[in-house]
Amino acid sequence: MGGVQCSILPDETLCHADAIVLGDAESVWPQVLKDFSDGQMKKVYRDEQATKTLVHVPPRRDIFRKYKYFPNNVIETGRGCPHTCDFCTVAAMHGGLYKKKSIPDVVRDIESLSGKDLYIADDNFVANQKYVIELCKAIAPYGLHWVVEGSILMARNPELMRWMAKAGCVCILNGFESLNPETLKLMGKSWTQTVRTYEESIRAIRDHGISIYGSFVLGYDTDTADDIERTVEFAIEQKLALASFNQVIPFPGTNLYRRLEAEKRLLYDKWWLDPDYFMEKPIFKPGRMAPEALSRGVVKARMEFYRFSNACKRFLDFGANMRNLINAYFFFRSNFTAWKDTVVQDN
Secondary structure (H helix, E strand, O other), X not given: OEOHHHHHOHHHHHOOOOOEEEOOOOOOHHHHHHHHHHOOOOOEEXXXXXXXXXXXXXXXXXXXXXXOOOOOOEEOOEEEOOOOOOOXXXXXHHOOOEEEOOHHHHHXXXXXXXXXXXXXXXXXXXXXXXXXXXXXXXXXXXXXXXXXXXXXXXXXXXXXXXXHHHOXXXXXXXXXXXXXXXXXXXXXXXXXXXXXXXXXXXXXXXOXXXXXXXXXXXXXXXXXXXXXXXXXXXXXXXXXXXXXXXXXXXXXXXXXXXXXXXXXXXXXXXXXXXXXXXXXXXXXXXXXXOHHHHHHHHHHHHHHHOOHHHHHHXXXXXXXXXXXXXXXXXXXXXXXXXXXXXXXXXX
C-alpha cells in the first residue's frame, strides 16, 4: 500500500499490508517490483529523494479509460506546495517541498492525450511561477482547455495570468478558505491578503478571462454562524463560477489534528476508521458554535450558493464565466453537476 494516508500513518497501514511505500512512489517502484519478483519484499520502502525534480512515469491510461472516470485527460506538472497550512494534508505529506516535472515530459504527456480538455492535478500549479510561464508558452500552441488548482498569489503576476489564459486555462481553484483574518492567521494563511484583498485578486484573475472555483473551510475557533452566511454572500457577489463549503476536517498528520487531539475536542478517536462516519457528520467541537450547527450551516451554504436564482447571478459575468462558449459550457456543466449533488440530493 502507499499514498498520503499510508505515508502519514505508516504503523497503522502496516497492520493491513505486507509492504508499504512512504512518500513518492516513482523513485522506489522499480525496486519494489524487483524485490517482489525475487520473493524478497521489505516491509517498508521510503522515497529518499529530497530533490525539486519530479520523476515522470508515463501513465497507463488505457487501464482506467474503460471505467468511465471523469475526466480521463489528467496530467501532473508538479507535486507538493511550498506553504504549510495548518489543516492541509499536502503539508503533512510533503513538508513544504514542491517538485516540478521537466517541461518536455509534460509536453509529451499532453501529446499522448486524445481531445483538448484536461485536468491538471497539481497541489499548487502556480507554486513556481517562472516555471509555469515557460510551461504555458510551450503548451499554448496545442489549443487546450484546462482546469487547475493554485494559490491566489497568482493574482500578483499579470504575466503569469496572461500566459495561463493564452495556454487555455478555463478555471482555477483558489483556496480562499476564510474571510476572517483571525481564522486565516490560525490556518497559517495570512499571506493570502498581504498585498491585495480577495476582491482585488478575484478581479485581476477574471480580467484575464479565467473563471474561479473558490474553496472555503468553515469551523475554526474564530468562526461563527454569521461567518458562514457572510462567506456564501461573498461567493455569490463575487460571481465565483463554483464554490465548495466544507467543515474543516482534522486530517491525521496535520497540526490541526494534533491540536484538537491534545485539547480533547475530537468526537472520534480515529474518525477515518469509523464505519458510521459520513462526510457531513461533526468530527470535533468548534470554538464558537455547536458541532451540529456547523454541519447544518455547511449544507445550507451549498444549497444557497447553487440555488437557481443565485447561479443566474453568477453566470452573468461576461469577464470570465460568460467570456466565450468554452467558459459558458464549463459553467453550465459544472454547476449542473454541483446542483444535482447538493440541492437535489439534500432535498
